[in-house]
Amino acid sequence: MSARRALRAEEARFPLARPFAIARGTRVAIDLVTVEIEEEGRIGRGEGAPSARYGESARSVLAQIAPMREAIENGMGREELRASMVPGAARNALDCALWDLEAKLSGVSVAARTGPVPDALVTAVTVGIDTPAAMAQRARDVVADCGEAGPALLLKIKLDREDVVERVKAVRAAAPGAVLIADANESWDMALLGRVMDGLAEAGIALLEQPLPAGGDAALEGFACAIPLAADESAHVAGDVAHLAGRYDYVTIKLDKSGGLSEALALAEAARGVGMGVMTGCMLCSSLSVAAGWHIAAQSRFVDLDGPLWLARDRDGGALFRDGMLHAPVGLRWGYGFP
Template sequence: MIRRLSASIAHHPLARPFAIARGTREAIDLVHVTIEQDGHVGRGEGAPNGRYGEFAPDIVEQIAALAPLIEGGIDRTALLGAVPPGAARNAIDSALWDLEAKRSGVPVSAHFGAFPLALRTAVTVGIDRPEAMAARAAAIAAEHGAGDGNEGGSKGNGPLLKIKLDAHEVAERVSAIRAAVPHAVLIADANESWNMALLERVLPALAQARLELLEQPLPAGADDALEDFDSPVPLSADESAHVAADVARLRSRYAYVTIKLDKSGGLTGALALADAARRAGMGVMTGCMLCSSLSVAAAWPLAAMSRFVDLDGPLWLARDLPGGFTVQDGVLTASGTFGWGQP
C-alpha cells in the first residue's frame, strides 16, 4: 500500500465583504489535500480560522509534518487520537472518506441510509445598518424563497435566514429584518460578542421577533454564566463546541450545538459530537466556515440529520470549484458532477 499526500493553498476572493462581530473579510485561503493510493485520489478541504490561531501556511506545514502517518496508512479512527481537531485534520479526514469511497466502490452516502439530494440551507445576512440588513434580507428572500418541503435538513415555511450580529443595535437589526421578511425562519449568530447583561436585555425583543435560534452570544470562556439559564430563544454552542467531550459541560447551558467540520476535525469527529449531543438531549445545527463546495460535500451526511443547516459558505465565493453546489429557492443541491464521496 503506497499513499502519496499533498497539500496546497487556494486563494478565493469573496463575491462581497463578509462582516461579522470579529471583523470583515474580503478573501479567504483554503487548504486542499489529496491522498493518492492505488490509482485513486481522495480530496479534502480545510478552512483555517484565525479565531483558533489557524492560518493557511501553518496548516500546510502541519499536514506536511503528518505525511509519515498518512502515507503509512493511518485510518480515520486512528487519526482522531493522533491529530488534534482543526482544519488540518478536517482536510485529511475528508480526503480519507473520499479515498475510501473510490477504492471500495461504495459511496459515502451508503453509510447513512436515506440520503437527501437537496438540503434547505440558511443564507447569511452580514452585519450592516438595520435598514441595509433588512433590505438584504428581503433581497435574499426574493431570490431564494423556500423549498417545496421535500428537501432534508431545516424545517419551516419561508426562507431560512441567518443574521450576523455584534453588540450594537441588536434589537433594531432583528426587528427590521423581521418586518422586511415576516414569513422567514430567522436564526442569529453573535459570534461571542455579547455579555450576560446584553443577552438578558435583548432576549425579549428577539423572542418577539420569533427568532428560532441564537448562536454563541457569550465568549466561549464565559458561557458558565448560562448554567441553567432559562432563555426564551434556544441557544446554540458554536465556538464552545468542538468535540464530543465538550457536551458534558454544555448540556445544561445550551439547547443546541453548532457543528462545523473544521472545528471538529472532520466528519468522523463531527459525527461523534452529534451523537453525544443527541444522547444528551441537545439539538444539532450543521454550519461551515467560508469554504468551497468541497467542504460542503463532506458536511452533507451530518447536515442531512440536523435540525438547522447553514452551508452557504460557497455562495460567498466569487468563484466556487467547478461542479459545486447551487442554491435555488433556499435549497442546496448537488450538480451531480462534483464527485466527492463517489466511487
C-alpha cells in the first residue's frame, strides 16, 4: 500500500474573454474542478471541466469525487480508478492528478511513458456561431493575429442548422489559406447532411465533427460522405470504437469524456487499430487540462486545444498561442519527472 496521501478538490469560476456560441447555446463563464493529490511532499494536479451535455456541474463532479477520497488517500492507482468510476470530468481530474503525482514521485515523466511530445503544435482556433459576416470577421481577426510566419492556420467552424454553407463559405473567403474543420455538435439530421455535403466539400472542409446526435450513428452506415467524419459526442471510451468504425473516419478524444488520460490513450490505440484517425479536443478549460491532453495531441492528425484561449485569465504558466502555434504549458510543470 502506498504512503498516506491527502486529496483536495475545489471548484472555481473562470470568466470567458468573449461569449462562446455553439449549437447547444452560449456561455460567458465556466466552472472547473481542480484536484490535488499530495504524497511525500509531492503534489499531482488534475482538472475536470463539467459538461452540461452529460448532466455534469461542478457540484456533481465534486460529489462524485467525495466517495473516492478514502480509496485514493489509501493508495488507489489509475487502473483501479478506471474500473471504479464511470467516464467523465470527475474521473478525469483524479486520473490526471495520479499521472502527475506518479511522475513527480518516480522522477519519470508522463512523456517518457506515453511517447515524446512537441514543444508546440498547431491547434484549431474556434469560430463560434454568428452571422456569416461576423464569422468571417472573426476569421480575418485570427488570420491577422497569426500573421504569415507560422504553419497553415487551422480554424474550427461551429455550426447549427442555419446558413450552414453560407457561414462556411464566408469563413473560407476570409481565410483562404486555412485548414477548416466544421462542427455541428449533433444538431443535424441525414437530410441536412445530404443537402450541405457538396457545399462543404467545395469550401474545402477537411473534417466534419458529429453531424448527427449521438445514438443516431447507424444512419451513417454505408453513407458515402464527401468529407471525412469525426465522432465526438459518440466517442468516449475504447469500447465505443467497434460500432463507430465504418460510420466515422476519426474519433475526437477529449479527456473529460473519456474520464482521464488512461482511457484516452486506450481509445486512441483502439481507433488506430481499426484504421481510424485521431483528433484531440477539449472542453472549455484551463491549461491544466491542456497539459494532460497534450500527450494525446502528440499522436493526433488534428488538434483542437484552444479551450484556454477563451478564458479572460488562464492559470499562471499556461499555454501560449503565437504565430498560429500553441506552445505547451510548461510553466505548470504537469507530468514532469521532478517537482
